[in-house]
Amino acid sequence: MLNVNLRKIAIVGCGFVGSATAFALMQSGLFSEIVMIDADRAKAEGEALDISHGVPFSRPVDIYAGDYDDVSDAAVIIVTAGAGQKPGETRLDLVRKNVAIFKSIIPEIAQRNFRGILLVVANPVDVLTYVAKQLSGLSDDRVFGSGTVLDSARLKFELGEHLGVDPRSIHAFIIGEHGDSEFPAWSSANVSGIEISRFCEMRGYFYDHDEHKAQIADDVKNAAYEIISKKHATYYGVAMATKRICEAIVRDEKSVLPVSHIQHGRFGIEDVALSIPVIVGKDGIESEVPFSLNDDEIERLRASAKTLREVLRSCDLYS
Secondary structure, eight states, X not given: OTTOEXXXXXXXXXXXXXXXXXXXXXXXXXXXXXXXXXXXXHHHHHHHHHHHXXXXXXXXXXXXXXXXXXXXXXXXXXXXXXXXXOXXXXXXXXXXXXHHHHHHHHHHHHTTTOOSEEEEOSSSHHHHHHHHHHXXXXXXXXXXXXXXXXXXXXXHHHHHHHHTSOGGGEEOOEEBOSSTXXXXXXXXXXXXXXXXXXXHHHTTOOSOHXXXXXXXXXXXXXXXXXXXXXXXXOOHHHHHHHHHHHHHHHTTOOXXXXXXXXXXXXXXXXXXXXXXXEEEETTEEEEEOOOOOOHHHHHHHHHHHHHHHHHHHHTTOOO
16 A cells, blocks of 8 residues: 555544544554544544553554545545445335435545545445446455455354364355345365365264254344344444454455455455455455355356345446
8 A cells, every 4th residue: 555654544424433433443453543433523523542552551542533635545445334224124224314415525535535445334335335346447456345254253152152272263155135135155064174074073973964054144134123123233243343344454364354344356256345255455355266156156146146236236336
């Protein structure tokens, strides 16, 4: 990344997700400067001040409320701004409201000659990632969304609980839409190289693996709905997922993460953003990985892409 401050990040949107993300990043020590931007300037000021009071317990970082003039040299801009998901509302129900919000935000960023990474976290993240790419004019490798990074973490958590094993030893991805058409790529899932079904048998589970896989997949897919029904919003998990992506960028880790990004023909999918694992580093998406899917998974991924494409068409984003 040229002409950027690798120790500076901007967060657009100071609601639950934006503020929780700023708090997680303050604790991480990744950045020495965090700019918080919100349509309600007082809200941004209050959140920045509140989080700043934790700095003496963490590491030095300057956290302040700013405006779009402060973003030009940031290494990363995280966009969390948007209407929240209400109980009973799907992520895709949010689309028209949040596309309108992005039409006011992204051009402001583009006007500042921004040269860093644009990370979309607002929902529906796949649709808004596509919108952000079109409105920003940035290259595909520099505009991507949090995608199914959190969903994949939820999958690892559920599998860890089921198998009685550290979820960090589990290698499994949720792919496709961050939403109702997402699904686990079971064909590649493993526990430290051991195929999931074999590991189940090793742990004494000899019953119907498919039934339990389906239950775990449903639990992951519906996790956000359950949390929203109980506490009206989700923000801690996605804040940690966003921090993880920022780590990969700032430290140039070249981590394999299922971020949402524009597709160009892989698995027969084009001109839509969805999540398939890629390598993420300081310049954004570095490359695809040879991620294999079975025939059923490819069909499900194409169906997920079709769902998203229909939503995009309903927004008149296609010519």
